[in-house]
Amino acid sequence: MNEEIKKIKKKGPIRVEAVIPVTIIFILSYVYFTYYFDRHMKKLFEYVGTQANGAEVNVASVKTSFLKGSFDLNGLQVTDATKPTQNLISLQNIHFSYLWDALLRMKFVVEEASITSIQIYSPRKTPGFVLPPKPASPSKIEAIEAEVMGQLKDEFKKNVLGDLIDIIEGGDPKEQLEIIREELKSEKRVKEMISDVEAKKKVWDEKVKTLSDTSKIKEAEEQVQKITQQKNILEQAKGLKDLGDVLKDVQKQYKDIQKSSKELEGEIKSVTQYPKEIEGLIKEDVASLKDRFKVPEIDFKDMAMTLFAKEFLGYIAQARKYQALAKEYIPEKKQEEPLIPPPRKVGKNYEFPVLKGYPLFWLKKAAISSKGTKDTYSGEITGTLTNVTTHPKMIKIPLKLAFDGDFPGLNIRGVHGLITVDHTQSVAKQSADFSIKAFLIPEKLFVNSDKMKFGISNATGSTQIKASLTNNEVDMSWESQILKPSYIVETNSKLAKEMLTNILNGIPTITINGSASGAFKNLNLNINSNLGDELGAGLKREVGAKVTEAKVKIEKMIDEKINAPKNQLMSQLGGNQNLIAQLKNVEGLYKNNEDKIKSEIEKFKKNGQGKALDGLKDKGKKLFKGLKL
């Protein structure tokens, strides 16, 4: 028995007993990869997709073939988390065919790939489940977007049309005239002047009346007559003395009248300045009213920026997002790795010339096609994605994504896109050319504020966006045309609505030309639009006409308000001239009287009456001396 056992235990150099377990392992592997691997891959895609999407992701089947090196994913449905009854995106088939020659070099070269029947927002048979929401945190992509949108300057955030409404409203002469009716300086001053002149006239009337009293002159004349008719020498002497007193009275009265006349003349002279002052005030009033209607200098080029900057920056932000994603997944500058001696135990890796090599990953060509469905946003799109690789410098062919098609459900026709990512040279270049021949614009509001809503509706548009990026310097242009737009102008201001409607009726086509250049952080933006230009010119014209109208009305109104009191003032000033004339008359009378009295006194003196009187005076003096009183 022991000998038999020993004989059995004698074995050769090959471990024959290991053949069966190895065979079993191979059979089990074959069975697993044939019947279970694809199912497990399907489950894996569904689980990972659901976790990433936040809503149910379904995969109809996955088929992999080790010998063919192919991968097929069928019936992918990604539930829309916001509306679980529809899919965000659904694909009929994703096909990848790997190159075995590359796989044996541990490289993944996809000879041919296709993504067919892409549908967006297609309805689901049963609603997909949605995962509970995760706490929100700002993503890196959002930060990138914010960086670009942050350049939407405050000045472009302004509601320029709203401001214009204020201007237009401020320029309504009717309402303004009502407001300023009581504020005219000239009118106020004229009233003051009239009352002043009236008051002064009253005073002067009284004064002139008093001064014009000629009873004193008559009295003096009578007294002169009486004295000259006197025969008695003593009486004559006494009369001469009285005559001197009368002369003094007359002279005093004359001086009073002269003084008053001068005062009146002075006052009249000051009052005669009133018309000049009024003219000046009228000019001031007109100027101040004109200021109210002054149109501020608005750069209507900026109006185009204000209207379209947000939209244009939105496009740039989109481009920036995709560029950031592309940068992450498609290495931009992979310099030749320098042969730096690695630390011990790692050794030194030698690179030999690659005669027939592949990059780690190379998708040579992928065909993309999508089918449009009614009531969805899916489009009839065909396109190709070529040369997606981890080592662009090695294959020396740039990545290209080209697509053309229509979106019938959205009335979008002639969509064309060509995106080129050229990382084959030391300086990376990326470019995008995107155009739509015709798309329907059901409603687009450029200004949406409390003051007004301004936009377009039922228009047809076409657009072209070209962008290139070299060394993180972007150069982007945007050209759009909006044909036959129906303008939406909603505002409480009838005047503004009327003005804007008048202007907009003359703009049958809106053209927008924009450009952006420089670094994403510091973009040099420029947007031109005939809407901005024509709106600006039209508003200038309309507001200018309103201002001219207002100016005429102001001048007319001032004339109406000022003319009557001005004339009243002027007639009153004319009355003052009468007073002066009256005073001058009286002054003349007194002067004549004074002269008359003086001549009478002279006559007395010449005829000896004076001498006799003097002799009588001397005799009288001697008598008084003799008496020695």
Add this chain to the structure above:
Amino acid sequence: MMFLLKQLFGFIKLLNSETGTNQLAAGIAVGFILGMTPVMSLQSLIVFMCLFFFRIQIGAAFISAFFFKFIAFLFDGVFDSVGQMVLETKSLEPLFTTLYNMPIIPFTRFNNSIVMGSGIISFILSPIVFYGAKILVFKYRVIVLERWKGTKVYKAIKATSFYQWYYKYDQYFG
């Protein structure tokens, strides 16, 4: 774990038997190659597969690989120098270029200086290790094992019923 323990017991049993010297020596030589190779590479995998298809004592290979893995880093400098010398040989450059561009071969990581150096040295030294191990096993059996069998402790253990039972069991199911 059970597999490893079984292989270890197998190694002890075979070492202490009178047969299987070549298996033990081959195991130690293969373990030497595995232990000296710095990382998992295609050639390591091939050598590992040889353990299962050829009658090489797996336990000896594991113990040997474990031991040499600990001392291999001491020779990394030598491996690096040898590897660099070979890889920088101008006459071999066309060969390496061809190998570099061939499928599967790059998985050997032959273009790494330490892999190349350790591979060349371990493969060249493996026959020496094999014969050295064979001599050592022979010497062990003659000097150590015979002496051990002559001790009272061994005789006492051999006389126990447990040993008898184990011996019978090993004959039928071992």
